[in-house]
Amino acid sequence: MECFVSGLPCQRLPDLNMKWGVTMDTNAPLISIITPVYQVNPYLAEFFDSISAQSCDNFELILIDDGSTVGSLEACKTFAKSAAYVRHIDQGRKGVSPTRNRGIKAA
Numbered sequence: 001m002e003c004f005v006s007g008l009p010c011q012r013l014p015d016l017n018m019k020w021g022v023t024m025d026t027n028a029p030l031i032s033i034i035t036p037v038y039q040v041n042p043y044l045a046e047f048f049d050s051i052s053a054q055s056c057d058n059f060e061l062i063l064i065d066d067g068s069t070v071g072s073l074e075a076c077k078t079f080a081k082s083a084a085y086v087r088h089i090d091q092g093r094k095g096v097s098p099t100r101n102r103g104i105k106a107a
Helices: 010-019 041-052 072-082 096-106
Strands: 031-037 059-066 086-091
Touching (some): 059 072, 059 096, 072 086, 086 096
Parallel strands (some): 031 059
């Protein structure tokens, strides 16, 4: 299997990381998809279907709800329960930049 980003075989990625002085947790997902969620309930079903249809299986989806009030929180919780690769974080309304930063820290 090749890495999507570099095109190199996945087993070579730790070698590249060691060359740059970075260690890689081989049990961690290769890709983290960080998704801030705020008032987007009408689009979530299509988003979840698209994510579920991906052929790559070495990823995690981190959903950070930024204080939604229109059902987005409930939809995210339901999806997180249905798929092992999904993590959901609930926070109060803080804005998109702090929300993304929270996702980066969680990854």
